[in-house]
Amino acid sequence: MKQTFFGIAAAFAAAGIAAPAVAQDDNIAVAYEEDGKYYTANDIPTFNVGDDGTVDWYTFSGFRRYHSECHVCHGPDGEGSTYAPALKESAIDMDYYDFFDAVVNGIKRVDAADNQVMPAFGTNANVMCYLDDIYVYLKARGADAIPRGRPAKKEKKPEAFIEAENACMG
Amino acid sequence: MKRAILGVLAGALLGGVAQANDSVASLTADPASWPIQTGDYANTRYSELGEITKDNVGDLQVAWTFSTGVLRGHEGGPLVVDGVMYVHSPFPNKVFALDLNNDGKIIWTYEPKQDPDVIPVMCCDTVNRGPAYADGMIFLHQADTTVVALDAKTGEVKWSVVNGDPSKGETNTATVLPVKDKIIVGISGGEFGVNCHVTAYDMNTGEMLWRAHSQGPDSDILFDPETTTELGKPVGADSSLKTWEGDQWKIGGGCTWGWYSYDPETNLVYYGSGNPSTWNPSQRPGDNKWSMTIFARDADTGVAKWVYQMTPHDEWDYDGINEMILADIDVNGETRKVLVHFDRNGLGYTLDRVTGELLVAEKFDPVVNWTTGVDMDPSSETYGRPAVVTEYSTEAGGEDVNTTGICPAALGTKDQQPAAFSPQTGLFYVPTNHVCMDYEPFRVSYTAGQPYVGATLSMYPAPDSHGGMGNFIAWDAGKGEIVWSIPEEFSVWSGALATAGGVVFYGTLEGYLKAIDAETGEELYRFKTPSGIIGNVMTYEHGGKQYVAVYSGIGGWAGIGLAAGLVNPNDGLGAVGGYAALSDYTALGGSLTVFALPD
Numbered sequence: 001m002k003q004t005f006f007g008i009a010a011a012f013a014a015a016g017i018a019a020p021a022v023a024q025d026d027n028i029a030v031a032y033e034e035d036g037k038y039y040t041a042n043d044i045p046t047f048n049v050g051d052d053g054t055v056d057w058y059t060f061s062g063f064r065r066y067h068s069e070c071h072v073c074h075g076p077d078g079e080g081s082t083y084a085p086a087l088k089e090s091a092i093d094m095d096y097y098d099f100f101d102a103v104v105n106g107i108k109r110v111d112a113a114d115n116q117v118m119p120a121f122g123t124n125a126n127v128m129c130y131l132d133d134i135y136v137y138l139k140a141r142g143a144d145a146i147p148r149g150r151p152a153k154k155e156k157k158p159e160a161f162i163e164a165e166n167a168c169m170g
Numbered sequence: 171m172k173r174a175i176l177g178v179l180a181g182a183l184l185g186g187v188a189q190a191n192d193s194v195a196s197l198t199a200d201p202a203s204w205p206i207q208t209g210d211y212a213n214t215r216y217s218e219l220g221e222i223t224k225d226n227v228g229d230l231q232v233a234w235t236f237s238t239g240v241l242r243g244h245e246g247g248p249l250v251v252d253g254v255m256y257v258h259s260p261f262p263n264k265v266f267a268l269d270l271n272n273d274g275k276i277i278w279t280y281e282p283k284q285d286p287d288v289i290p291v292m293c294c295d296t297v298n299r300g301p302a303y304a305d306g307m308i309f310l311h312q313a314d315t316t317v318v319a320l321d322a323k324t325g326e327v328k329w330s331v332v333n334g335d336p337s338k339g340e341t342n343t344a345t346v347l348p349v350k351d352k353i354i355v356g357i358s359g360g361e362f363g364v365n366c367h368v369t370a371y372d373m374n375t376g377e378m379l380w381r382a383h384s385q386g387p388d389s390d391i392l393f394d395p396e397t398t399t400e401l402g403k404p405v406g407a408d409s410s411l412k413t414w415e416g417d418q419w420k421i422g423g424g425c426t427w428g429w430y431s432y433d434p435e436t437n438l439v440y441y442g443s444g445n446p447s448t449w450n451p452s453q454r455p456g457d458n459k460w461s462m463t464i465f466a467r468d469a470d471t472g473v474a475k476w477v478y479q480m481t482p483h484d485e486w487d488y489d490g491i492n493e494m495i496l497a498d499i500d501v502n503g504e505t506r507k508v509l510v511h512f513d514r515n516g517l518g519y520t521l522d523r524v525t526g527e528l529l530v531a532e533k534f535d536p537v538v539n540w541t542t543g544v545d546m547d548p549s550s551e552t553y554g555r556p557a558v559v560t561e562y563s564t565e566a567g568g569e570d571v572n573t574t575g576i577c578p579a580a581l582g583t584k585d586q587q588p589a590a591f592s593p594q595t596g597l598f599y600v601p602t603n604h605v606c607m608d609y610e611p612f613r614v615s616y617t618a619g620q621p622y623v624g625a626t627l628s629m630y631p632a633p634d635s636h637g638g639m640g641n642f643i644a645w646d647a648g649k650g651e652i653v654w655s656i657p658e659e660f661s662v663w664s665g666a667l668a669t670a671g672g673v674v675f676y677g678t679l680e681g682y683l684k685a686i687d688a689e690t691g692e693e694l695y696r697f698k699t700p701s702g703i704i705g706n707v708m709t710y711e712h713g714g715k716q717y718v719a720v721y722s723g724i725g726g727w728a729g730i731g732l733a734a735g736l737v738n739p740n741d742g743l744g745a746v747g748g749y750a751a752l753s754d755y756t757a758l759g760g761s762l763t764v765f766a767l768p769d
Contacts, residue, residue, distance in 0.1 A: 064612060067626035068449075072293050072361065075730050076628070077737070082729030082758055083242055083295060110286040115242065115261055119290035124620040148737045150572065150608065150628055169615055 027096070028143055036158030038136070044096045045132040047140035053153055055146060057161060060154040062137025065130040069121070077148040078141045083116070091138035099135060103127060129168035190434040191304045191348050191373075197251060201670075202711035204250045205303040207345040208588065209667075209708065212496035213431040215590035217709045220670035221716035222767060227673050227685045227694045230765045233717060234274055235700075238264065238760035243704050243725020245586075246300030246345060247665070248762060249308075250710035251322065256308055257762055260725070261289060261296035263312045267325060270712045278325030284314040288336040291619065293361045294727045297343050297704070299586070304348035305373060311342045311355050317371060319353075329376035333357060333369060337619050340364050347430035347439070349469045352379060354439055356426030360489065363421035363447040363622040368439075368465075370472060380472035384424025384443040384460050385410045391460065391474070392467070398474045401528060401554045405477065413457040413482075421616055422454075423447035424461040428491025428586055431509075436524055438466040438475055440496070440509055444489035449580075450611035450624030451565040457482040462490040464511060464519070466526060476526030481515050482555060485564040486540060486609060487580035487625075488515035493588045494523075499596060501529050501648040510647040512589055512600050514582025517544065517556070520647045528554055532650030534584070534643065535602060537577040537632045564609045564625070572610040579607035579629040581727055585663065588706060589645075592668035595688050597653060598645040599674045601662035604632045605639050605736070629731055630738035639732070639750075642666075642676055644691060654691040659750055663728045664720070665706025677703025677720050679728055680755040683763065699763045702756040704728055715766055723760035724752065 030048050031041040036057055038048040048056040066078065066087075073084040080086030091099060106120035121127040127134070140146045190211055197205040201218040209215045222230065238244065240259040249256040254277065255268040262284060267277040289296055292313060301310040301320075307328060308320040315334035318327055333355055334340030339362025347354040352370040359366060367383040382392040388407060395407040410419060425444040432439050443465065446458035462481040467474050481488050495510045501520060509523035516538030520530035531544035540563070541556040560566045567573040581603055589600040607629045614624035631639045640658035645651070664677030674688045679702040685695040705721030735751030 064610065064626045067628075068612070068614070068623045069621055071627070072621070072623075072730060073290070075734055077734070079734030081295075081733045082725045082752075084730075086734075106290070108286060110289075115240075115286065115289060115296065117286050117289040119287075119620075121620065124617050125615045126617075126621070126623075169613065 028139060035160035036155060037160070045136050047136040047145060049140065049145045055140070055151040055154050057155045057157050058133045059137045059140050059146070060151050061130060061161070062133035062135065063151055065126065066134050066137055069124070069127050070134065078138045079148070087138050088141035091135060092142035096135065100131065103131060125169055129165060190432060191350055194304050194348050195434070197303070204708045204710050206249070206347065207246055207300045207302060207706070208429060208431065208493070211432040211434070213429060213493045213588065214495060214497065214668070215588060215666060215706070216592055216668045218670045219709055219711055219716045222669065222673055222718065223671040224673050224687050224694055226767055227671070229767055230685065230695050230697070230718070231768055232697065233764045233766040235764065236268065236274060236762040238266070238723070238762070240264065240723070240760045241758040242723070242760070243295045243297045243729055244721040244723030244760045245297040245343070245704050245706070245726060247706040247708045247721060248719055249301065249303050250712070251303045253712065254322070256301060256303070258298060258300050258310070259760055260298050261313045263298055263310065265301060265308060265310060265320065265325070267322070280320055280325045282312055282316065282318065284312060284316070285336065288314045288341055291336055291339050291362060292341045292343065293358070294730060295725045297726045299343060299345045302346050302348050307373070309346045309348060309353050311344060311346050313341055313343070315340055315342045315357065317346065317353065317355055317376070319373070319376065331371055331376040331378070334359070338362070338364060339619050342427070344427045345429070347432060348373060349432050349439060352469065354430050356428070356430070356441065358425050358427040360423035360425040360444045360447055361621055361623055362619065363423065363616050364425060365420055365422055366425035366443070368426050368441065368467070368472070382467060382472045382474070384426065384463070385414065385419040385422040385458070387411060392472045393474050399476045399526060400478055401526065410459045413459040415455050418454050421447055421622065422458065422461065426491065429493035429588060431494045431496050432469065433496050433523060437469050438523070439469050440464065440466050440494035440523065442490035442492060442494065442511065444491050445484050445487045448614050448622050448624035449487050450569065450614060451483060451485040452569050452611060453613070453624065458484065462488065464490065464494065464509070464521065466523065478521065478526055478528065478554065480513050480517070480519065480556070483565070486515070486576060488513065488582055490514065492584060492586060495589060495591050495598065496523055497591050497593070499648050508647065510591070510598060512584045514578070514584065515540070515556070516578045516583035517541070518645055518647065518650060520650065530647065530650040534600060534645055534652060535578065535604060535641065537604065537606065537635060538583060539575070539577045564611050569612050570610070572608050574608040575606060575633070576609055577606040577632055578603060579605040580609070580627055581605060581629070581661070581731065585727060587663050587704070588665040590666040590668040590674065592674070592688055594670065594672065596646070597688070598647050599666045599668055599676070600643045600645050601664060601666055601676055602641045602643055603639065603661040604635060604641050605629050605661065606632050630736050633738070639736070656686070656691050660732060660752065661728055663704040663726065667707035667709060667718070669709060675707040675718060677705065677707060677722070679703065679724065679732065679752055681722055683707065683720055683765065697765070700761050701759045702728070702752060718765045719762060721760065721762055724756050724758060728752070
């Protein structure tokens with residue numbers, strides 16, 4: 001198994017050894033891997049970055065889908081635009097389920113000062129089939145685990161991903 | 171001396187050759203006014219006003235300012251008619267009528283109630299490129315595609331009509347063009363798989379008179395297989411349907427969100443169509459006609475007289491919607507009635523605007539690399555087609571392959587920000603982008619009203635150049651050559667203005683209004699306005715004095731791509747930082763700044 005920074009941190013945490021740098025990172029640290037997809041101890045999807053910068057397939061897939069579906073409002077690399085928030089922050093600040101809810105149902109903040117509307121993507125296969133991917137990519141950006149731009153190296157596309165994609169995209 | 175296009179058009183009008191719209195024609199002939207966004211029907215953005223000259227422009231001062239109270243990107247510019255200035259804003263699409271005889275006091279304000287659900291289906295910010303004036307009315311095409319006619323004196327709504335359905339991704343950012351008794355309007359939604367069209371409404375009632383789609387059966391696109399020509403030859407039956415697989419044309423894009431020009435002599439309306447949907451070229455085999463096309467349509471019937479597809483089977487999102495500037499210029503020693511168009515694909519085209527004959531097609535930025543050029547040999551099978559370089563073909567690369575180093579980027583060597591033409595110098599003044607990209611197409615599925623993009627892009631300043639993301643150039647459209655080029659830190663996203671004083675104006679994303687010498691490009695004046703400029707510079711005269719006005723208010727595509735700066739993924743791992751971020755220079759806020767010489 002590949003050792004990673006977060007893997008090590010998780011191991012420390014699991015062993016009950018103080019690991020101050022990651023104490024607040026429960027929502028980030030990898031607890032286990034299943035078919036190439038990484039999860040926290042609370043079964044929340046998360047990213048995995050190897051020592052040589054290799055990202056897990058889902059983070060790479062999230063990079064692609066983000067820049068197709070989200071980029072036109074939220075700017076490159078989750079950095080935000082002149083009017084839409086930096087999602088790399090949102091993925092850290094927001095609970096996974098709140099993040100999910102915002103994408104599925106949208107957000108509307110319209111008043112004298114604000115004209116902010118996030119559309120509901122619940123019916124959009126290009127977003128919904130890759131929502132975990134986008135989420136883990138943005139979390140990796142927000143945690144500064146990967147730099148801006150296209151991840152240079154990635155893990156192999158898992159069989160489970162291909163099956164899920166075919167089922168989801170129809 | 172070369173005759174100004176305005177003079178020619180005015181002459182045609184007086185001669186009774188055709189009628190444009192009498193009010194628009196007489197107002198555009200009077201340099202004190204600025205009744206339509208483009209300044210005139212020919213889209214020259216040239217003014218005969220000459221009080222501000224290259225000798226005194228250095229003394230320019232701010233005369234007055236006005237805040238719109240809206241934060242999003244401010245494109246387009248103000249209008250001036252009969253002592254009233256009409257200022258507009260992006261969504262919610264306010265219009266203010268300001269009394270120039272009473273220190274800019276607000277005469278009336280219009281603010282429509284629009285469903286905010288339209289906001290997120292507008293690709294790339296909620297910009298609006300402004301209203302137009304004709305026959306005592308102000309015509310505005312709102313974000314939600316409502317076209318409204320306002321009484322210019324009172325702001326009262328005289329009629330309104332709905333042009334599209336935002337729940338399917340149909341929205342609007344463009345201005346409208348009043349021609350004769352009609353209002354010509356386009357529509358946006360290429361990233362949502364909209365089947366886009368151009369529509370003429372009756373100026374007095376709002377009744378639809380004709381509608382022409384960009385793709386589909388001949389009856390939808392208003393083509394006559396016998397008389398509609400491309401490069402001199404009839405297009406034949408089903409010219410669009412033959413170039414799409416199955417029913418894909420129904421979600422084919424070809425949107426019409428750019429500028430419109432009109433020549434009273436030919437009675438033709440000129441405009442371009444946008445990208446075919448999706449951005450993944452493998453999902454839509456064929457030439458995808460008539461996306462990426464220059465159209466010349468009869469103003470009365472909408473029937474196309476001629477067309478020219480610039481980028482068959484687009485693989486880079488090079489929308490063809492930029493302005494078509496009509497001028498009479500020297501080409502190969504002969505004065506020709508031409509249409510000049512600076513396309514997103516990086517080629518500057520000069521065509522005969524009467525016949526559609528292709529005269530010049532040359533790169534207006536030397537870094538353009540996706541094509542080696544256009545086949546100019548009329549006897550060739552590929553006459554008029556650009557030769558695509560395989561290395562930069564995202565179709566050849568295929569799905570899930572990242573094609574790198576393509577110039578220009580998807581936002582084009584130039585986006586909608588309109589160029590100007592000065593009949594004094596015979597030169598075109600062009601705001602440009604100097605940005606390249608990596609492009610990876612992949613599979614997407616279509617859902618009505620949802621984004622339908624299918625590619626991921628990384629954009630960065632053109633490598634091995636001056637490091638900036640833009641240039642402001644002077645172009646000889648007869649020869650297809652850059653005369654001079656001013657490097658800019660950021661893309662130039664502001665429409666240019668050329669004047670009889672020998673001064674050319676443009677704005678920058680940092681927020682500068684710049685004045686330069688029309689002959690040499692030498693900078694003569696700059697002033698930093700409250701926010702980045704993506705609006706178009708205009709000029710008018712009031713009380714015997716010349717004024718220059720421009721909106722600031724950063725946003726639009728520039729605010730998305732550049733807000734946080736760009737990075738070059740090819741700089742390799744460990745490259746820190748990135749290129750200049752706009753957020754280091756400017757912040758949001760819509761306002762108007764008006765300049766004049768000191769009294």
